Amino acid sequence: MQPTIAFIGTGNMAGAILEGLIATGYPAAQLWATRRQKEKLATFQALGVNTTADNEQAIAAADIVVISVKPQMMQQTLKALAPALQSRKPLLISVAAGISCDSLERWAGGDIPVIRAMPNTPSLLKLGACGLFATETVTELQREQAQAITDAVGISVWCEQEQGIDQVTAVSGSxxxxxxxxxxxxxxxxxxxxxxxxxxxxxxxxxxxxxxxxxxxxxxxxxxxxxxxxxxxxxxxxxxxxxxxxxxxxxxxxxxxxxxxxxxxxxxxxxxxx
CATH class of the missing domain: 1.10.3730.10 (ProC C-terminal domain-like)
Structure with missing residues (x-):
């Protein structure tokens, strides 16, 4: 069975990735989308995606959590969600610019696998280019699952060092x-x-x-x-x-x-x- 993926903060980028997954045949029933204004989730509801304004509800069902909130909101959001994340211990994928894996893991309560993703705006047209970096606790299967998520809207490359994400930002992110x-x-x-x-x-x-x-x-x-x-x-x-x-x-x-x-x-x- 495909892993259940929860998208926390389903704005333009996360929404594009979610729709890209569905276009590749990913089962909508295995996807969750959250947003504070639940009425903005109608598009995903129509596709059969599970939708909620309750982030904890989505995380409780998830094997993978894709968190896509503004960088300035990341610390506050993850600290609030830390109990739910610690209970579930999912793979955490961040698509926010400028937040290190160390910070992401610390705010999420520690001891959790983290991947940083740096997609770009052509992802909205399924023509994206994305850089990925994984911490040591991420398994090979989780790496494959993460790449399948970002490949749904373009191409992906892996960075050996976390500094590589800054290089990706300079080349394809910006x-x-x-x-x-x-x-x-x-x-x-x-x-x-x-x-x-x-x-x-x-x-x-x-x-x-x-x-x-x-x-x-x-x-x-x-x-x-x-x-x-x-x-x-x-x-x-x-x-x-x-x-x-x-x-x-x-x-x-x-x-x-x-x-x-x-x-x-x-x-x-x-x-x-x-």
Whole structure:
């Protein structure tokens, strides 16, 4: 039998994962969804999911608890739920940014298996990328179960060290915003060149989609794909040379380092006991 999974705090991300599980054939009767406003759980009720505003009720039935509350609320929430978690001892999966496994386990009462997950917003379209890190008490079966949960909305990779979650944050967690910024600037530049806003937007978005699919489906490294469309003395070469003169690589690396460092800082700040 599939493990029973309780989603504590079923907002956009947790809701997407839950729906992704159902789409893969996961039995709705083995899923629980909680939210303070029970009327917002109607969508999941219609899918056959168990719903409640009582977090303890969901945890009492769960083998796996996916906790998806705002990072600032995590300490308060877990401490309130610690008796229920200690009674059940489920696998605890957190999708909140910036909270270490040590803090999660401590607030949950200790001696409980914990996995940190760092999904990204394309998970809402089942095109997500997620990083995972497990504590030593997590079994191999629990690792497989956790990956099946996050794979329901995209792909997942494992980090050997917990610091790897901060690296995942810099690459894929925050990564969609980098591409959105590039699209935004390309649209603006297209308009500045005299293109209509509609055409600039449509061509930019389709080009981004096509480039990502080409890299994904062909398996050819992005560097080689770039070379393939950069003819010596041609138009693309002039744009690439301009990017290189402005040290685009350094700009990207500096930005991602700032992102990773902030993730580590948040972990220290949010992980302090009140």
């Amino acid at each position: 990564g969609p915003a980098y591409f959105f910024l590039m699209m935004e600037k390309m649209i603006d530049a297209g308009i500045a060149l005299g293109m209509s806003p509609e055409n600039a937007r449509e061509l930019t978005l389709q080009t981004a989609l096509g480039a990502a699919e080409m890299a994904k489906q062909t398996g050819i490294e992005p560097a080689q794909l770039r070379k393939n469309v950069t003819s010596p003395g041609g138009t693309t070469e002039q744009a690439i040379l301009s990017f290189e003169r402005d040290e685009l690589g350094r700009v990207v690396e500096t930005a991602m380092l700032a992102c990773m460092n902030r993730a580590a800082e948040m972990s220290e700040i949010l992980g302090a006991d009140e």
